[in-house]
Amino acid sequence: MTAQSETRRRFWWVKWVVGVALCGLLISEAVYLYPRLHESWKNLTEIHWGWVIACVWMQAISMSGYGRIQKRLLRAGGVRVSQLKSVSVVYGSTGMALTLPAGQVFSTTFTYRQIRRWGASPIVASWQLVMSGVVAAAGLAVLSVLGALLAGSEVGPVKLIVTLGAVALLVWAGNYISNHPGTVEGLLRRILHLVNRIRHRPTAEGMDKVDEILNQLESVELGRRDGAWVACWAMVHRLADVACLGAACYAVGADPRLAGLMLAFAAGKAVGTIPLAPGGILYVDATLIYSLTAFAGLPAAQAVAAAFVYRLVSFILVAIVGWIVFAFLFRKPQAEDAAYEKEFEERRAPLVSERRTDTEPETGPA
Structure with a gap:
């Protein structure tokens, strides 16, 4: 029996726990929403189309x-x-992320x-993927802290300063590595020698890999x-999404609080x-409905209708546009695609193999 099969056998109960949890969530959501569906439908039939366009x-x-x-x-x-090329890839990748399993x-x-x-080296491509995710997450963190401050929560400005400082530290660290590769190389050599010992x-x-990464990072x-x-x-990206949620609320006749909108968006x-x-179908919707009711002051019926409009735009419409963009611009495979995909998997593989090496017995894999 392989290690993977052994892991699956050991944790067979996880899928049942997740299934029961999802069923419980659906039942709870249905019980909570059913009495309000009539009012929500009324809000949707009286929708303000100008706000939908917004x-x-x-x-x-x-x-x-x-x-x-x-x-x-x-x-x-x-x-x-x-x-145009950059945002096309954003739409295509978002369509995949929203609709495909895994x-x-x-x-x-x-x-x-x-x-x-587009001509990026492997390390630049990987760096861009990591940094774009970090920046987006930092923007969300700043937004949630701002929402908490506006709501009067006892957050304090310290957390906001710490969040912004962490982002600035990341930028500084990246530039320092680029401008002082020799210093970083010496430090990495000492660390690698210690780890190997x-x-x-x-x-x-492993030093040849370190040299390769440092040489590419100089660019x-x-x-x-x-x-x-x-x-x-990053703030435009997040604030515009909050504005999208706000416009969805106004489209159904609601008058949400700004701080509540930020908190509801961050929670979702x-x-x-x-x-x-x-x-995140169902559990994100449930979170949005609850958060709009608890934080933004919307009645439950309006919260259901607003969440429906917002998800219709941010989930369904974006996914449709993403797949249309993919079909027209990226559907045709190119000769180097298989090599790039293999390269990407190989860049992820060392982390997995290192974890296995550290946890498996010395007799080797089964």
Whole structure:
């Protein structure tokens, strides 16, 4: 029996627990929402279409903002790409992430492949993927802290300063590595020697990979101007999405509190990172409905209708546009695609193999 089969046999009960939890969530949501569905339907039949158009427009601005983040980060690595190409990849990858099982894996692989097509080195492509995720997460953290401050929570400005300082530290660290590769190389050599000694490996093992990474990182330099633009577009990306949620509320006749909107949005996005179902369907909707009621002051019927409009735009419409973009621009495979996908898997594989090596007995894998 292989290690993977053994793991599956040991944790057979997990899928049943998840299934029961999802069933419980569905039943609870149905019990909670059923008495309010009539009122929610009435709100939807009296919808304000001008606000729906604004909702769609704000979502388009949010997606464009993420495209700008990607474009600026690639520019720091010496890769020039147009905004149209960048945002097209954002739509295509988002369509995959929202609709496919394990969509985030397909989405990341697709984005990596396209970035490599544009001429980025493997390390620049990987760096861009990591940094864009970090920047987006930092933007969400800043937004949630701002929402808590506006709501009067005892958060204090310290957490906001810490969050912004962490982002600035990441940018500084990236630039320092790019501008002082010799210093970093010496430090990494000492660390690698120590790790190899502990693991009883040859002293210089792995140093060729470190040299390769450092040489490629010299081409990545996120200057102050690019860094400022990345931060700016990160906030545009998040604030436009909040505005999309707000427009959805106004479309059904609600009058939400700004701080509550920020908190409801942050809660929905946080729950959406749990990979239980494509697009976080059902549990993200339930979170949005509860959060709009608890934080933004919406009656339950309006919260249901607003969440429906918001998800119709940010989930269904974006997924449809993403797959249309993919069908027209990216459906046709190219000769180097298989090599890029294999390369991406190989760049992820060492982490998995290292974990297995550290946990398996010395007799080796089964």
